[in-house]
Amino acid sequence: MNLPEPKNLPYKTLLADIEKGLIKIPQFQREYVWSLERAANLIDSILKGYPIGTFITWKTKETLRVVKDLGNVSLPPVPDGDFAEYVLDGQQRLTSLFCALKGLTIKRGSKQDDFSKIYINLKATYEEQIVTIDISNLEEKSFISLTDLINASFITLSSYDPKFHTRLAEYQQTILGYNFSLIEVKEASIDVATEIFTRINVGGKPLSLFEIMVAKTYDSTQKFDLSEKYENLIKSLKKVEYDTISDATVLQIVSLLLSKECSRKHILHLNKNDFIAIWDKVVIAIEAAVDYFRSYYRIPVSKLLPYNSLLAPFAYFFYYHKDKPLEQKQKLLEDFFWRVSLGGRYSSAVESKLAQDIKKIDHILNEKLPVYDWSIDTSPEFIRKNGNFNAGRSYIKALLCILAYQRPVSFIDGAIVHISNNWLQRANSKNYHHFFPKAYLNKLNIFENQSNHIANITIVDDFLNKRKIGAKAPSEYMTTFQKQNSSLDDHMQTHLIHLNESGIFENDYELFITRRCNIFSQEISKRLLLTDNDTLDSQPLSIDEMDPEIENGGYVFTD
Known part of the structure; x- marks a missing residue:
């Protein structure tokens, strides 16, 4: 890499280079946000000889995704074979200068800013504001627009009072x-250029890895725009409510398939053409993995996935295995899913663990049982100890997935309870119902540390929770539902609750929790290929493993 080189650009050269397509604003820059007034202040500084800061550009022949239009001016592509200078620092200032000096109109949402309405107050002294956007109190011919000043001939200027x-x-x-x-900055690699950008903008929002890869993989010839490709993928996944899958997870999947690694360093060094070539197959693999989550594990929405990152090993599997897995592969995959979910596997060091886990998937593809260096405690006692309800915890999400697998129905009429990402995002959601309402338990001196437990949670519809249950004792509201619903016993099975064996009509909370933890234990055991390492007296999950997954957020739901 050549050393950064300072240079000066005259006004005409700067504007000409922008208009020729030689100076470009890469798409990873934030949107243009400066106001008309702030642009006027910038011109004011120029007229007074104040420094306006240095622009930093990256000169390269790489083709990046760039801003194609500024206001009503379409900027041409970089001429074939020529270098482009991508703005790393100074985008807001440079855009303001271009818009003001060209008199452009910029549309932002429903608002339009007309940069031709920046004026020079000819009466203002050096100590006052010379450039203004408010001329309501100025006399005629005591001001001139900036664009008129720049483009005016001698005759135009002479029409003003001689004193001006x-x-x-x-x-x-x-x-x-x-x-x-x-x-x-000449001919540096893109990761060096973006590192410069990130360091310069240390006080602002740092570039995400995805924003860098959008810039790096852009190819106009192949019509590949990662940002648009990802948006199209999310639109497709939105139809099945799996649209909360992050761009970081998608990048990890591509990297694992191309290099069997997925750290930031490995992703940044992926070959652009290899990335483009594999993209369509990656999309197919992701969609196949999502379909498998929804159909076989009956996880209806992505917000219930214990980890977004689970999509990576499963997409890897379906990239190499075009059909749905059957028999041994099906059992091995299921065992893997629940070990990761219940074991807090991706709560830390996700990238290195994913690289390790695709080797496990390679074993599964060959119908071999992987070796796991962590065990799962399936005992009711472990569930009791570790079941504090927080819907952001992977362990709790895994148990919620078990509840969702039953396709829970309404206590009233057996109607299927709709589960959607929208209500799972709400911190005050009423769809998670404490079967023994917390307000009722408070009266019995059973407080949140005992009442807010996964074994006390059912998935219900909003109407049932708000209007029909409230703070009533289970014996009271369930007796009412028994009279209304002759199939209530069967319907409660979809909530993993045995109506007449769980202390419900005696309002026996301790018996209810004990019985339900036993049922959860049985359900977990059915999903694992248990080994001698999976003891029934394992240590409780560590604090790190119990933390909510950051990218999904942690929500405590209350009645």
């Missing part, structure tokens, strides 16, 4: 002769 002539000429020459300071 010197000032008009001075202002015009100041702008036309202004040298903009620029530092050029």
